[in-house]
Amino acid sequence: MSYNALYTDLSGYYDLMCADIDYQGQSSSAHRLHQIFGNSGKQHLDLACGTGPHIAHLIQHGFHSQGLDINQPMLEIAQQRCPEAQFAQGNMCAFQTDQKFDLITCFLYSIHYSGSIEELIGCIKSAHQALQSGGVFYFNVVDKNHINNELFAKHSVSQGADLFQFSSAWHYIGEGEKQTLNVRIDKTCDQQTLTWEDAHPMVALDFEQLKTLLTPYFEVHVFEHNYEQITPWQQASGNAIFVCTKA
Numbered sequence: 702m703s704y705n706a707l708y709t710d711l712s713g714y715y716d717l718m719c720a721d722i723d724y725q726g727q728s729s730s731a732h733r734l735h736q737i738f739g740n741s742g743k744q745h746l747d748l749a750c751g752t753g754p755h756i757a758h759l760i761q762h763g764f765h766s767q768g769l770d771i772n773q774p775m776l777e778i779a780q781q782r783c784p785e786a787q788f789a790q791g792n793m794c795a796f797q798t799d800q801k802f803d804l805i806t807c808f809l810y811s812i813h814y815s816g817s818i819e820e821l822i823g824c825i826k827s828a829h830q831a832l833q834s835g836g837v838f839y840f841n842v843v844d845k846n847h848i849n850n851e852l853f854a855k856h857s858v859s860q861g862a863d864l865f866q867f868s869s870a871w872h873y874i875g876e877g878e879k880q881t882l883n884v885r886i887d888k889t890c891d892q893q894t895l896t897w898e899d900a901h902p903m904v905a906l907d908f909e910q911l912k913t914l915l916t917p918y919f920e921v922h923v924f925e926h927n928y929e930q931i932t933p934w935q936q937a938s939g940n941a942i943f944v945c946t947k948a
């Protein structure tokens with residue numbers, strides 16, 4: 702099992718794997734929440750931007766977007782998708798910018814790639830430093846105490862003569878600050894199947910811990926994990942959208 706083949710030698714399959722994701726809805730949610738809780742500025746930075754689908758949508762909403770990702774193969778696809786945006790390779794847990802941003806996003810639970818609480822604090826501090834006052838740091842997260850190791854998401858896509866099956870699942874051992882995201886890709890052609898499996902190390906934490914980490918830097922608003930409607934988090938679901946405003 703590898704640890705991040707999906708973002709390096711298999712990066713060409715990433716968009717197929719994410720074919721079912723409502724990137725437009727997620728991007729509109731960030732835009733709306735920035736309008737409500739943020740300033741009126743249009744400078745945007747997407748952390749762990751991957752192949753840049755949210756950037757493409759946020760540019761449509763009038764943002765001037767930049768993307769940061771640790772894996773260059775993902776950035777190359779992003780640059781082709783969004784030639785008007787700027788991309789840089791770097792670690793979201795320790796980045797510095799000369800420019801200030803009005804909206805910083807981190808979609809698809811990617812903030813968990815911080816890997817440890819210490820690294821996550823680095824990410825929070827970096828985002829705070831890079832925001833204008835009144836700017837918003839927007840991301841989604843999962844609470845470690847709500848992870849069900851039996852659940853997984855699975856879908857199939859055909860491309861030419863190939864059938865792809867993708868599955869992904871959280872795994873948390875029930876204690877400590879580490880969880881994994883297990884990703885599996887099966888590619889079948891002419892009755893032959895090739896399988897790749899990744900186990901991505903992620904940081905595990907609960908929402909109370911996360912709020913405690915954020916409140917020295919931000920005014921924190923937590924919402925249900927619903928990209929269609931803005932509903933304050935009802936304290937029951939293990940997935941949420943965090944909207945953090947810099948004073």
Ligand SMILES: C[S@@+](CC[C@H](N)C(=O)[O-])C[C@H]1O[C@@H](n2cnc3c(N)ncnc32)[C@H](O)[C@@H]1O
Nearest residue numbers: 708749750751770771772775792793808809814
């Ligand atoms: C699940 S993908 C999400 C990509 C994109 N945001 C999306 O929604 O499709 C996670 C991304 O995080 C990137 N990544 C992982 N660790 C990172 C880090 N420490 N700093 C910046 N990017 C990182 C990976 O290279 C990958 O592109």
